[in-house]
Amino acid sequence: MDKNISIDHQLRATWQAVAKMYNEQATNHNSTMSMAFVLLTIDKEKGTPSTSLGPLMGMEPTSLSRILKSMEEKGAISREKNPDDGRSVIIKLTDYGLEMRKFSKNHVYQFNNVVREYVSEDELNSFFKVMTTINKLIAEKKIFETANQDK
Known part of the structure; x- marks a missing residue:
């Protein structure tokens, strides 16, 4: 099949271009697109149970664990015991994480606004x-x- 008319090829090529664009921006802030996605997914007031993050993001637990570990080392998130379930952990944004979330959110808005100018x-x-x-x-x-x- 011609890749120019293959739906999956267009989806994949476009997503790879978007991911590369976001990763280039994230690198300027010592981050990655995946970390930015986590920042935008975590509830900024209450935090989010770690067990909910993977399904919300469509991410495998091992990949998410690696990203969360890196984000904790960078000081963007903290882990607190879940008061409703002592076996689970709530992921919360630190002040630095909230600041990084603003950068991420602004980049998403900018992308959407520019696309809307052309589409x-x-x-x-x-x-x-x-x-x-x-x-x-x-x-x-x-x-x-x-x-x-x-x-």
């Missing part, structure tokens, strides 16, 4: 509709359902 509201609505449909097809396992039924 019409109708085009964006179509884009979101297509992305929602793709995610639904994947979640409902409809992409390879014929192949899976043959097993």
